[in-house]
Amino acid sequence: MSMGKAVTALNTPNTTSNFLPADGNWELRLLPMKASLAMVEGVAITAETNGADVTGYYRTQVAVENLNGDDTMGILAEPIATTDTDYATAGKLKGVYVPMTPEAEAYFTVGAWTFTVADVGNTVELHSDFKSLAVDTEGKGATITGYISSTRGKCKFNMPKTEVA
Helix, strand or coil: CCCCCCCCCCCCCCCCCCCEECCCCEEEEEEEECCCCCECCCCEEEEEEECCEEEEEEEECCCCCCCCCCCCCEEECCCECCCCCCCCCCCEEEEEEEECCCCCCEEEEEEECCCCHHHCCCEEEECCCCCCEEEEEECCCEEEEEEEECCEEEEEECCCCCCCC
């Protein structure tokens, strides 16, 4: 497995301020990634779809509210850079933290708005960077489960969700 230059050893939690598992309810797995898509460590990922079909690869989120089957499937444990030798390879295996239960908690960074203790319990959107939460925007991305500071908290991803028109 090509890990790139700036990656820590497999099974070593990332130290970014992006999403990061916060409890023991996560498993590190190798999942096949979409070709030619750079992603930072700690970004929320989902299964890639083409219409109603799942392609078999994973990518960053594209719908901030987890619409159209774009449920968060895990947290990327290592970055994918344009300089990686396998960057353009469809199906390259990369480390992903996968929740083993719907109650799995993750640390998050505030990507937009003002975060206070009063936000605990709210269900909000993923921020458009897919590595943080828009804490004052009602949505389906994640439920805030804990307050750490005005810029950091704990959440659980609401998956899977089915939305009916």
